[in-house]
Structure formats: C-alpha cells, structure tokens
Amino acid sequence: MTPTETVKFVHRLxxxxxxxxxxxxxxxxxxKAGLAFVTPADASAAAINLARRQxxxxxxxxxxxxxxxxxxxxxxxxxxxxxxxxxxxxxERVRAAVTRLGDGYxxxxxxxLNAAPRRQGPxxxxxxxxxGRTAEDETAxxxxxxWPPCQAHPGASCVNPLGRPTAPHHARLVAAGLATPDTPGTxxxxxxxxxxxxx
Ligand SMILES: [Zn+2]
Numbered sequence: 001m002t003p004t005e006t007v008k009f010v011h012r013l014x015x016x017x018x019x020x021x022x023x024x025x026x027x028x029x030x031x032k033a034g035l036a037f038v039t040p041a042d043a044s045a046a047a048i049n050l051a052r053r054q055x056x057x058x059x060x061x062x063x064x065x066x067x068x069x070x071x072x073x074x075x076x077x078x079x080x081x082x083x084x085x086x087x088x089x090x091x092e093r094v095r096a097a098v099t100r101l102g103d104g105y106x107x108x109x110x111x112x113l114n115a116a117p118r119r120q121g122p123x124x125x126x127x128x129x130x131x132g133r134t135a136e137d138e139t140a141x142x143x144x145x146x147w148p149p150c151q152a153h154p155g156a157s158c159v160n161p162l163g164r165p166t167a168p169h170h171a172r173l174v175a176a177g178l179a180t181p182d183t184p185g186t187x188x189x190x191x192x193x194x195x196x197x198x199x
Pocket of ligand 1: 145147150151152157158159168172
C-alpha cells in the first residue's frame with residue numbers, strides 16, 4: 001500500500017473495531033512496520049476477518065492475518081519450474097514467484113513444469129516399480145475385475161476387503177489371459193489363498 005492508502009485504511013479501522021482510536025502517528029508507523037508491503041485488498045480482508053472474532057486490533061494481529069491469507073493463496077498454486085540451474089537465479093525466481101502468488105497475481109500457468117507430449121503405450125518400468133506394480137499387473141488392470149466382491153473397473157486397482165488398492169485378483173489375471181482358472185480361490189501368487197468365508 002502507498003502511504004495514502006495506509007492512511008485511508010487505518011481510518012477505516014475505527015469503524016470495524018470499537019476500541020481502536022485513530023492517532024496521527026499510527027498510519028506512518030504501521031506503514032513502515034509492514035503495511036507498505038501488502039495490497040489494500042489483503043489488508044481489508046484481514047481486518048474484516050479479525051473484526052469477526054475480536055473487538056480490538058493490533059498491528060501484529062493484522063500482519064499475522066495478512067500472512068495467513070497470503071500463505072493460503074501461495075499453497076493453492078504450484079510454483080513454476082524456475083528454468084535455471086544457477087542456484088542464485090533459482091532462488092530469486094522462486095522468491096519472485098512466491099511474492100507474485102502471495103499478492104494474488106496468477107503466474108499464467110497451472111503447471112509446475114511444461115507439459116511433456118502425451119506418452120503412448122504402457123507405463124515405463126520405473127513408474128510401475130515406484131508403485132509396487134508389475135507389467136503383468138498393468139495388463140490385468142486393463143480388464144474389469146470379474147471377481148464379484150471387487151469388480152474394479154478397467155484402469156482401476158483391485159481393492160481388498162477394506163477398500164484399499166491391492167494386486168489384481170486371480171479372476172482378473174485369468175480375464176487378462178495371464179493365469180489359468182484351475183486354482184479356484186487363489187487371489188494372487190503373493191497373496192496366497194482367499195480365506196474360506198470370502199470365497
Ligand atoms: Zn479385483
């Protein structure tokens with residue numbers, strides 16, 4: 001805020017806070033102590049938030065509330081890739097992006113990195129490994145799980161009795177042509193046999 005905006009803002013505080021007394025030196029002091037670095041919109045929003053829950057206002061409360069508003073805004077958007085390997089420049093660009101986000105300006109992008117061209121075919125081995133899945137699991141996932149208690153849709157993980165993702169059920173492996181139906185009750189080689197009450 002400019003010094004003039006700060007004067008106007010501090011005057012308005014008397015309407016929001018019955019205990020607030022405008023004094024000639026207040027705008028200048030508050031301006032230097034922090035309000036110079038915030039937008040009029042954030043200062044107003046913070047004052048209104050505070051007025052809802054307290055009848056007095058201090059500069060510390062106000063700055064704290066403004067910081068909370070800014071943090072909320074910053075955490076809602078990814079910081080874009082600074083696009084440099086130079087540590088100093090990297091730091092500067094990240095800081096500038098955080099300031100812009102905090103001030104409420106968009107960065108003109110919702111992506112942390114530039115979008116890569118859409119990959120064709122099955123996911124790479126590293127992707128599967130990181131998720132504890134095998135290429136065989138991926139093939140099975142393309143099919144709907146025919147096991148009645150699960151019936152996971154194509155592309156979705158099979159779920160265990162608690163609804164948590166689990167390795168493809170035996171029936172799904174059979175549907176994908178990866179197993180034979182000669183071992184009824186078997187879920188997956190790693191999972192052993194289905195408990196009798198669930199068969
Ligand atoms: Zn399943």
